[in-house]
Amino acid sequence: MHTVGDAAEDPAREQGPVRPYLDDLPMELWGADETAEPRSDSPRRSWWRAVLPVAVALALVGVFVAVLPSLDDTDSGSPGATLGAGESVPSLASIGDNRLLRSGTVLEEVRCELPELGSDPERLRAFYDAELRCLERAWKPALSRAGVEFAPVAVDITDDPATACGELPPSDEATGLYCAEDATIYLPRARTLEAFGLTQEAHIATLAHEYGHHVQHLSGILDDANAQLNRYPAGSPSDLELGRRVELQANCFAGVFLASAVGRGSITDEVGDAAVDDFRNWIDSDTHGTSETQRQWAARGFRHGDAGDCNTWRAPGEDVR
Numbered sequence: 071m072h073t074v075g076d077a078a079e080d081p082a083r084e085q086g087p088v089r090p091y092l093d094d095l096p097m098e099l100w101g102a103d104e105t106a107e108p109r110s111d112s113p114r115r116s117w118w119r120a121v122l123p124v125a126v127a128l129a130l131v132g133v134f135v136a137v138l139p140s141l142d143d144t145d146s147g148s149p150g151a152t153l154g155a156g157e158s159v160p161s162l163a164s165i166g167d168n169r170l171l172r173s174g175t176v177l178e179e180v181r182c183e184l185p186e187l188g189s190d191p192e193r194l195r196a197f198y199d200a201e202l203r204c205l206e207r208a209w210k211p212a213l214s215r216a217g218v219e220f221a222p223v224a225v226d227i228t229d230d231p232a233t234a235c236g237e238l239p240p241s242d243e244a245t246g247l248y249c250a251e252d253a254t255i256y257l258p259r260a261r262t263l264e265a266f267g268l269t270q271e272a273h274i275a276t277l278a279h280e281y282g283h284h285v286q287h288l289s290g291i292l293d294d295a296n297a298q299l300n301r302y303p304a305g306s307p308s309d310l311e312l313g314r315r316v317e318l319q320a321n322c323f324a325g326v327f328l329a330s331a332v333g334r335g336s337i338t339d340e341v342g343d344a345a346v347d348d349f350r351n352w353i354d355s356d357t358h359g360t361s362e363t364q365r366q367w368a369a370r371g372f373r374h375g376d377a378g379d380c381n382t383w384r385a386p387g388e389d390v391r
């Protein structure tokens with residue numbers, strides 16, 4: 071059974087509770103995600119700022135209506151704004167120039183054999199480990215061709231993990247997170263099971279998205295984006311839009327992975343389609359975009375199978391709302 075649906079957009083889908091945010095923003099860079107309450111009138115807490123070891127901050131707070139940072143401003147070829155320390159920062163356009171985002175960055179075709187999903191720790195871990203191996207096999211050659219040095223990432227499903235990025239946010243604010251500092255994806259078992267049950271495609275999509283953040287980290291996109299973020303006040307429209315460009319790109323990378331695996335092994339055509347559609351179950355937010363936008367970027371990656379089509383940094387503002 072699919073646990074969640076968006077009846078307003080797809081009457082055929084079963085209606086259910088809106089899924090809380092997964093995720094993940096790599097805490098050392100972005101903080102964790104999101105409240106379970108869609109469109110809260112209260113500013114979201116910026117708890118992660120207190121725990122982040124580096125001077126970053128994608129503010130995920132605020133209830134501002136998104137107003138777009140002008141790509142014209144940042145695309146002008148200027149060396150970028152100046153940080154307090156006087157460092158120049160990459161422009162949005164230069165982030166989009168990342169070599170991983172050149173067209174033709176197609177992943178290796180992989181056959182994923184995933185064990186049956188189960189709620190006990192061993193089976194859940196086995197499922198994630200199997201998908202993680204698929205993700206690595208799919209991404210590693212493409213990263214290599216793009217000149218990006220590969221490094222593995224671990225998945226931790228313990229319910230009270232000690233992370234290099236500090237404590238996890240409360241469960242109603244985040245289901246999981248990616249921590250670049252210790253190269254670990256944290257998907258606490260109790261949280262994921264509460265959010266997804268045993269809906270296979272939801273787990274597949276979520277891990278693929280989190281792995282997308284790892285790819286962003288390896289390729290330097292996160293560091294560049296982070297430098298850009300320092301230009302804007304926390305929670306400002308530009309700050310929020312930058313965060314959406316990060317998140318939507320991770321969705322697109324997840325779609326690219328699914329394209330590399332669909333039609334073989336456990337990722338049947340049906341499972342692949344369901345995993346892409348699963349992104350519409352992520353709630354609307356200023357930090358991640360509308361649920362439809364989130365699905366669209368996953369679908370874009372899935373349709374083209376090319377990371378070069380995941381260039382949220384060069385996408386018009388209306389595509390990242």
Ligand SMILES: [Zn+2]
Binds near residue numbers: 279
């Ligand atoms: Zn994310």
